[in-house]
Amino acid sequence: MRAYIALIHKESDSDFGVSFPDLPGCITAGETLDEAYRMAAEALALHLQAMADDGEASPEPSSLEEIMADPDNRGGVAVVVPAPRSTSRAVGVNITLPNDLLDTIDMRAKAEGLTRSGFLAQAARAVIEAPLDPAPDGSSRRRSRATKAAGLPG
Numbered sequence: 001m002r003a004y005i006a007l008i009h010k011e012s013d014s015d016f017g018v019s020f021p022d023l024p025g026c027i028t029a030g031e032t033l034d035e036a037y038r039m040a041a042e043a044l045a046l047h048l049q050a051m052a053d054d055g056e057a058s059p060e061p062s063s064l065e066e067i068m069a070d071p072d073n074r075g076g077v078a079v080v081v082p083a084p085r086s087t088s089r090a091v092g093v094n095i096t097l098p099n100d101l102l103d104t105i106d107m108r109a110k111a112e113g114l115t116r117s118g119f120l121a122q123a124a125r126a127v128i129e130a131p132l133d134p135a136p137d138g139s140s141r142r143r144s145r146a147t148k149a150a151g152l153p154g
Contacts, residue, residue, distance in 0.1 A: 002061060006078070023047055
């Protein structure tokens, strides 16, 4: 089972803060140690899911020794937080697209704060998850509203 090291910090006038050195931006807090640990598990699950949704691979967890070798981490108490089982993992693919379309994708992804992979994954999910309409000729072939809106054949 995969697990990440979380660091719990406590200032005298605050709750217990939790951070994950392997996952910058993955932070949480709790009023008690038990609550901080529960919140850490939830924050880890949400962070890893967000990375997967953005098409990003989650990093391999560092060892406790690697984490504690960083002087900035020595003020926290290290706890091991199991990563949730994932039903999917990011996989690299090689696709071919027209250059101007790729430039447009990159500009739009940047504007939305996404990676290229994350943007393409979201676009694909939007088309896949959109409700389906019957084909105009009454056949069993159907296409989604998102596909129509994108001007794609269906």
